[in-house]
Amino acid sequence: MSWNEWRSHDLEAQFNPRTAVGVDVATASLDLWATESKARKVELTGRFDLPYGAHKLMRFDLHLGAANKPIIINIHGGYWRALDKADVNHHMADLAKTGFGLVNMNYPLCPEVSLTQIIEHLNHGVEEVLKRLDDAEHQQPIILMGHSAGAHIALHLSNHSNLKDRLVGVVGLSGIYETELVRELSVNDDVRLTGAEAKRWNCLTHMPLLGPAYYIAVGGGEPSGWIDQSWVMASALCQRGDPTEFHVCGGLHHFNLVDCISDGAQQDGKRLHECCLLYTSPSPRD
Secondary structure, X not given: OOHHHHOOOOHHHHHOHHHHXXXXXXXXXXXXXXXXXXXXXXXXXXXXXXXXXXXXXXXEEEEOOOOOOOEEEEEOOOOOOOOOHHHHHHHHHHHHOOOOEEEEEXXXXXXOOOHHHHHHHHHHHHHHHHHHHHHOOOOOOEEEXXXXXXXXXXXHHOOOHHHOOOEEEEEEEOOOOOHHHHHHOOOHHHHOOOHHXXXXXXXXXXXXOOOOEEEEEEEOOOOHHHHHHHHHHHHHHHHHOOOXXXXXXXXXXXXXXXXXXXXXXXXXXXXXXXXXXXXXXXOOOO
């Protein structure tokens, strides 16, 4: 159901993941990410901090994988206002074990920039990524992947004109898709979404590209309202006719969901890895 139907509940508890899991769990989870990411960076053998613009956060890491495996472009979460690509190197290392090529994107954050500017910057970033891949003669199909706010961005980036002939899959992990609700939360003190901007970037009214396969997952231990975000998004994709997988993953919360689903040795991770390996060519588009 629409987020509006959750107004009688505590919206902050339903739609602010750090509040939902509790400050202590959120802090411990993100501290563990930072530690694991730093320790496992050595497992990644590509190039780090390639520029796609002048801002210090307009950078991406490029790790070329097996020639017969798709390339995953990853967008980190943080409600558009926090975190860094350097916080998820351990997730990239888990994905690399399957042979995927990997692009790990950074981007300027709110409130320094607006959500509109973030998406504009990352659209430019995609162009630079594709140029680098072409220069390296890596023409594998592409999968967009994002967690939380990164899932929202990934769905919008799917409409990039330069991706239409290469994009085979979009993975949204525990995403926020109805942006109007953000205006009701404390995070909007930093995000500063206007009504017009929130309406413009709602994934349900401005749908992602028709054609690629979609994999929408959410933690079974997340609040009902947040789970509903993924269900509503997956339902809209199915109703449009997109090939869509929807999974509620065990009792996982917003943060350990990514730990499990990135790891191909875990049940939920194995399912994702297998699906991504099946994404080999874009579907015909009208």
